[in-house]
Amino acid sequence: MTPVQKRRLVLSLPILIAVAVGGGFWAMLSGMREGRFDPRAIETPATKRRMPEFNLPGLMPDEPHLSHAILATRSKPVLINFFASWCIPCITELPELQSLSHEVTIWGIAYKDRPGNARALVLRNNKPYEMTAQDVDGNFGIQMGINGVPESFLVMPDGRIVWHDPAPITAETIRKVIRPLLKAAP
Structure with missing residues (x-):
């Protein structure tokens, strides 16, 4: 790989990361609009367990x-x-x-x-x-x-x-x- 190709690759990384993050947000917001994503739905593993000693x-x-x-x-x-x-x-x-x-x-x-x-x-x-x-x-x-x-x-x-x-x-x-x-x- 030539130095020019390496520079292009390095310069394109922030753009690729921004596109990936933007795609993730778009998927999340689309899911919220369609009712497939609930931002409050956090896994609660404590349910059905017993209280620890305290x-x-x-x-x-x-x-x-x-x-x-x-x-x-x-x-x-x-x-x-x-x-x-x-x-x-x-x-x-x-x-x-x-x-x-x-x-x-x-x-x-x-x-x-x-x-x-x-x-x-x-x-x-x-x-x-x-x-x-x-x-x-x-x-x-x-x-x-x-x-x-x-x-x-x-x-x-x-x-x-x-x-x-x-x-x-x-x-x-x-x-x-x-x-x-x-x-x-x-």
Whole structure:
């Protein structure tokens, strides 16, 4: 290969990469328009698994550690919600969590957040959680398989995860998914 041919090849690489990326976006957008692609459809491998062992310090000064042992004492489902004070979708879902808290126990876990900031967020928003804990280093979130915040898990009394959603909870999610699961719970 001559130096001129090498230069042409090198100069054409950015164009070829741009065409490939553009083709990928076009395919994704076409799929969305035709209903074949759902950007919220993230694989949730946690569903049907059991909760891992955990023991997290309480977020509020007077709260006990949140642990697997406490979860084992529950006779009804618990919704575990990972949140952070720096997360805008977490803040927007708080009114939905507040309304849902009358139907199911909700535990909040501050994920990779400064405890003071997370406490202030919870207190400012009428504390929709029965209990809160902190996962400052994010290790428990990694064990649970979260991709970010907010993410929620519905856990049955036997410790089995029956639902996991890597998106903010909405009124539609409550109506179409969470309430039917709660009604079907033992």
